[in-house]
Amino acid sequence: MRIGVIGGGAWGTALAQVAAHGDRDVLLWAREAEVVASVNADHRNHLFLSDIDLSPTIRATGDLADLAACDALLVVAPAQHVGAVLAATPVGTRPLVLCAKGIEAGSRRLVGEVARAVHPQAPIAVLSGPTFAHEVARGLPTAVTLACEDDVLRTALSERLAAPHFRPYASSDVTGAEIGGAVKNVLAIGCGVVEGAGLGQNARAALIARGFAEMTRFGLARGARAETLAGLSGLGDLVLTCSSTSSRNFSLGVGLGRGEAATALLADRRTVAEGAFTAPVLRQAAAEAGVDMPVCDAVCHLLEGAAVSDVIGTLLARPLREEGV
Ligand SMILES: NC(=O)c1ccc[n+]([C@@H]2O[C@H](COP(=O)([O-])OP(=O)(O)OC[C@H]3O[C@@H](n4cnc5c(N)ncnc54)[C@H](O)[C@@H]3O)[C@@H](O)[C@H]2O)c1
Numbered sequence: 001m002r003i004g005v006i007g008g009g010a011w012g013t014a015l016a017q018v019a020a021h022g023d024r025d026v027l028l029w030a031r032e033a034e035v036v037a038s039v040n041a042d043h044r045n046h047l048f049l050s051d052i053d054l055s056p057t058i059r060a061t062g063d064l065a066d067l068a069a070c071d072a073l074l075v076v077a078p079a080q081h082v083g084a085v086l087a088a089t090p091v092g093t094r095p096l097v098l099c100a101k102g103i104e105a106g107s108r109r110l111v112g113e114v115a116r117a118v119h120p121q122a123p124i125a126v127l128s129g130p131t132f133a134h135e136v137a138r139g140l141p142t143a144v145t146l147a148c149e150d151d152v153l154r155t156a157l158s159e160r161l162a163a164p165h166f167r168p169y170a171s172s173d174v175t176g177a178e179i180g181g182a183v184k185n186v187l188a189i190g191c192g193v194v195e196g197a198g199l200g201q202n203a204r205a206a207l208i209a210r211g212f213a214e215m216t217r218f219g220l221a222r223g224a225r226a227e228t229l230a231g232l233s234g235l236g237d238l239v240l241t242c243s244s245t246s247s248r249n250f251s252l253g254v255g256l257g258r259g260e261a262a263t264a265l266l267a268d269r270r271t272v273a274e275g276a277f278t279a280p281v282l283r284q285a286a287a288e289a290g291v292d293m294p295v296c297d298a299v300c301h302l303l304e305g306a307a308v309s310d311v312i313g314t315l316l317a318r319p320l321r322e323e324g325v
């Protein structure tokens with residue numbers, strides 16, 4: 001199975017490195033000509049993953065048409081751009097493995113729903129979990145959820161992408177795998193705010209636990225399974241992203257917590273903090289589904305410029321309630 005990767009950011013490049021394990025050929029599509037040039041000439045991605053020596057069996061292209069030579073495509077463009085990039089990609093019946101984490105603005109569709117609309121003939125899988133790209137690319141041990149409704153394809157993809165340091169766990173719950181990844185980015189911004197504002201470790205743990213309850217409520221309402229949300233792509237990724245400044249979402253929150261404006265923090269950035277785009281869409285989607293998500297709402301208010309003390313005060317002053325989802 002020859003793998004093509006759509007997206008030459010940090011995660012697309014790290015996944016290309018995983019797929020190239022054992023000297024297998026991988027084709028990486030990158031939007032930036034300088035990424036294509038540096039991967040092909042130096043086996044490095046100077047723009048997005050600069051300190052990693054890449055396998056020489058990874059070849060980069062700037063032409064989406066070249067992906068017609070691949071058997072399966074990993075989709076690693078940011079969530080807001082997946083629809084446009086896929087519309088320009090020759091897909092047909094090739095499996096699409098969705099690796100972006102987010103919800104599309106406007107349509108409020110998960111990435112899988114976007115992909116199905118653009119390429120209805122293509123089987124869909126989702127690869128998601130606690131995965132900082134720079135750790136995966138360095139060969140540090142990592143486990144992910146690989147979700148696909150088709151058993152045969154799920155097994156084939158798992159076997160093709162598994163490597164000694166990279167262990168996929170199979171699931172048939174595509175929606176659950178997607179929702180965990182999308183919601184955790186929003187919650188990670190909140191945990192970063194806790195850090196930046198110096199609110200303490202207790203507050204961070206409370207936010208992770210109550211945030212997980214929100215992820216579960218929303219996921220169950222959208223048809224996800226509870227065990228998927230409690231797995232690698234849900235709770236696992238939530239814990240990772242809420243604990244480290246290696247996370248772009250957490251770091252964005254740290255800035256907000258220090259009183260910096262979201263507009264300034266997001267201006268001119270080359271890398272993506274998906275939670276900033278997902279938060280307002282998630283608020284709409286949750287309202288539509290009748291699901292209460294006060295922590296995610298609080299993150300929206302903070303991104304809109306509300307003062308940290310006001311937002312935290314409002315969260316804590318809500319009527320007392322029973323614990324549980
Ligand atoms: N970096 C990680 O550790 C990591 C891990 C797991 C999942 N992800 C997810 O992977 C996805 C891609 O993130 P990343 O970290 O590889 O990106 P990145 O932040 O390293 O780079 C930004 C990417 O956005 C692309 N881009 C910018 N404008 C675009 C446009 N108009 N059309 C198409 N592409 C455009 C760039 O070409 C580049 O590939 C995100 O959904 C992210 O949440 C990232």
Ligand SMILES: O=P(O)(O)OC[C@H](O)CO
Pocket residue numbers: 101129130131132133185188237240241246247248249250272273274
């Ligand atoms: O840097 P972040 O916040 O986009 O997180 C990267 C990955 O999603 C972690 O699993």
